[in-house]
Amino acid sequence: MAVEKKSMFPALRLILLAAVAGALAGAVAVYVTSRPAGNQQAPAASVSETDVAACAAKADTAKSVAASATGEVAAMLSADPPQSLKSLAFNDPEGRPMTLADRAGKTVLLNLWATWCFPCREEMPALNALQKELGGDRFEVIAVNVDAGDDAKPKKFLSETRIDTLGYYRDNTLALFNELKKRGLALGLPVTLLIDAEGCLLAHMNGPADWSGEDAKRLIAAAGGGA
Incomplete structure (x- = not known):
């Protein structure tokens, strides 16, 4: 199903790129506000020194993948x-605690979204379309509410x-967002991370995009997650 492209994407991209450069780091539209913690939180998985070293060695791969990020x-x-992002924790579609380590072998596009975040709502149909077309044994869109x-x-x-295609992944504690913020990866919502089959972060962005095009x-194919 074709997803109508939104005129909002180019304008927001310029704002967000400026924020990353540092010019508007304190004024960019950050959609996360203080929220009360819930009572469900998946346990963190340990990350070994081997995992850390293996991911750190992929600098050239990450640059190559990011070079494929064009247009939308x-x-x-x-x-x-x-x-390594293997330890990132949230709940699976059945409400059970899990970590990204449970998706070993798959390239993952991890997206954090909320119903009170307008740009998140706008890009969800595109994420759904991407999962519908490419989702399978090699790739999954994991959109965590x-x-x-x-x-x-x-x-x-x-x-x-x-x-109707995205799994209902969940973290009502904001622990996942706060972990990404601590790592310098999240300014606000939405935030999207491209992670390879070994749980290594290759690329990341703040703000929405047309993920159906x-x-x-x-970009997904460059990270090893093509159909």
């Missing part, structure tokens, strides 16, 4: 340096917008 996904930045409270509001949004598909 041009705001994707190379991981500098690549780091970070709304506080229960599941009623995010599930209603997904139903009303016919998001050819630009996104080329």
Whole structure:
């Protein structure tokens, strides 16, 4: 299903690129506000020194992948340096605690979103379309909802917008966002990370993009997640 491209993407990309450069680091549209913690939090997985070293050795790969980020996904930045994200924790579609280590062998596009974040809502149909076309044994879009409270509001949004392919991943504690913020990867929402089959971060971006187009598909293929 074709997804209509939004005129908002180019303008927001310019703002976000300026923020990354440091010019607007304190004024960029950050959509995360203080939220009360929930009572569900997946346990962190340990990351070995071997994992850390293996990811750090992929600097050239990360630069090559980021060089493929053009057009609608041009705001994707190379991981500098690549780091292991195996320990990132959230809940799976059945509500069970998991970490990214549980998706070993798959290239993952990890996206954090919330119903109160307008740009997040705008890009969800495109993420759904990307998962519908490329999702499988080699690739998955993992869109993690970070709304506080229960599941009623995010599930209603997904139903009303016919998001029928993405799994319902969840973290109502904001622990996942705060971990990415601590690592210098998250300014606000949405935030999207491209992670290889060994759990290594290759590229990342803050802000929305049209994930249903050819630009996104080329980027995913460069990271080893093509169909």
